[in-house]
Amino acid sequence: MDLVSVIIPIYGVEQYLDRCVRSVVNQSYAHLEIILVDDGSTDRCPAMCDAWANKDSRIQVIHKPNGGLSSARNAGLDMATGEFIAFVDSDDYVEPDYIATMIDAAQKNHADLVMCSVFHEDADGNAIEQTAPVRRKEYAPITDTLRTCSGIDCMRQRGEENGVDNVVAWNKLYRCQLWKDLRYPVGKLHEDEFVTYRIFGRTRTAVLLPERLYHYIERTGSIMHTKYTLQSLDIIEALIGKVRFLLDEGAMDLFPVFFSQLKDSIYKARQLDWSDAQVHKRLKELFRMFRTIPWSSIRYLPFKDQVNYMGTRLCPFLFWGRKTYGEKGAVKGDTQ
Template sequence: MHSEISVIVPVYNVEHYLQRCINSIIQQSYTHLEIILVDDGSTDFSGRICDLYKKRDKRIKVIHQPNSGLSEARNTGIHAATGEYIGFVDSDDFIHPDMYLSLYQMMEENNSDVAEAGFEKVYGNAPVLREAGGGNVTVYSGHQAAVSGIVNLRCTTYSWNKLYKRQLWDQITFPKGKIFEDEFTTYKVFHACNRVAVTDQKLYYYVQRKSSIAHSQFSLKMLDHCEALDEMIRFIEKNNPEALPIVSIKYMFSNIWHLHSLMVHRKNIPDAMMVINRRVREILSCSKYLGRKRNLSEATKRILGDHYSSLYDQRRKIIILLFLLRRSLYFFFITLSCRDFAKRHLTLQRGKLST
């Protein structure tokens, strides 16, 4: 007898995409599904579409809740799920007809706690290759998968292209009110696994929308990613310190990019200098984990087995960026100090003239 899979779909104002998403789930070749549609306070017709599908397919459950964000919608779905396995699909995306059958078989054949598929980016109404074909399957330990996902080598931190054993989510939740929610959670789920099976078959279709969070312009919510990075490095320090020469590469690259954005948009950021100073301190503090080239080589061989050359190239770029960062920050703060001094001097002179 096949085990039931609970598929959780957070829904918010996606009336133009939702039917394609739901159809791709109900048409799965693996039919033992519990489909949980969590309407997160939609103001368009998305909620009604959910209710119509519920009447058509007895496997569908619909939950309507006040708008609380993607993380809380997923958490609501996890709490309501009764299946032995859990999967997530974002409501503007869709999936290959054999995705859950393939992932379930991978888990059974490899005795894994998580199975992960590849994904295809879809732009607009561009046609999608529907034949997934045979894929190569690689099995990692949980610790290997966590590190591989963090640095985006074979495993990924996306939550939606995977199938999980239900109990993995008993102690892990998505962070309320945060964007980049996957960056807070997926590596922790991997870390809790014994085995993770990964295929390069592209079974998930990731729709690219200009209005989505991932394509939004800079806002203070982007600092959630900085928080996720800080939490990640502390988790690795505590639970898998030998991986620090590897994961510090992701940490440094992402933080330097965020620091650049903060400096460019500092006029729109309250207490900008305090935020920038903190990022600088975090970056320079973490630079100690880059260590020697030999440290990276040994850690990569022990944990990932290969990928050393690509990681070494990234490490070399970071060292160059750190050198340039130190120089640019020096001139940046000197310029700000001179400007502030000039402002204070001019204000003082005006005060004297007015008296």
């Protein structure tokens, strides 16, 4: 029986922690190594972690200074000894057969990665797809029937559909070899966007499951529901890396899909004041990175995005200033 390491990064979630850990402890698949990573939490979470470790010998606790989600996940990965690895966010919880169903699919299909469908709920436990019909497609199961594919084909088959579930660390079971020499970028927001496409690139066989086995809680105070800040620009860096990776992998049909996401992320950056010195400096760094996307790739883009590519590559502040923020002290014509 294969050992599964379940990594739970923890910070400031005392209201939700017991529910999360209980759902993992009570898995029908019992051969688990449960790693609770206390990322310097200042509430009752450290004591709660230790109490759980005293109740269940499968639980190991890491107490570390606060370093953010990437740092906490990396600490768990460094300790993990299982043949398979799963992540569960500490304000979420999982179905009793979460691990059993996914490891069964992995073993029967000789898969490197298994991904299940997700319940999207608000903090009160209400299913969000029932209250947000406009976004129903986003919250649908990732597949109607069990499907197998390569990691790149998984991205290709799904494209933008259910994009969030495709990117996040949770709702997946990974063979441990996928994480060799790969860790999350410490200090970056949108850390999943920097890593998951690399995992897919290493995946020979992935399994997509229609079963909803993971309960994702959308809290208004969570990282992804906070104000757009300077650090939010990290998504641009991540997507530049992703589109370059797809070109290197020869996935030319996927390039337009994710270039469009990159373009949209630059558009959203207009929420910041581009004349602010720190914002301007960071954008200059990002536009230099953008220029590493080769000219030859433009032929794979529709005409509108060819224009966006050329404008962003040649004269980004002027181009996006004309499109978005022109009047309020915008920096014009800066192409460095």
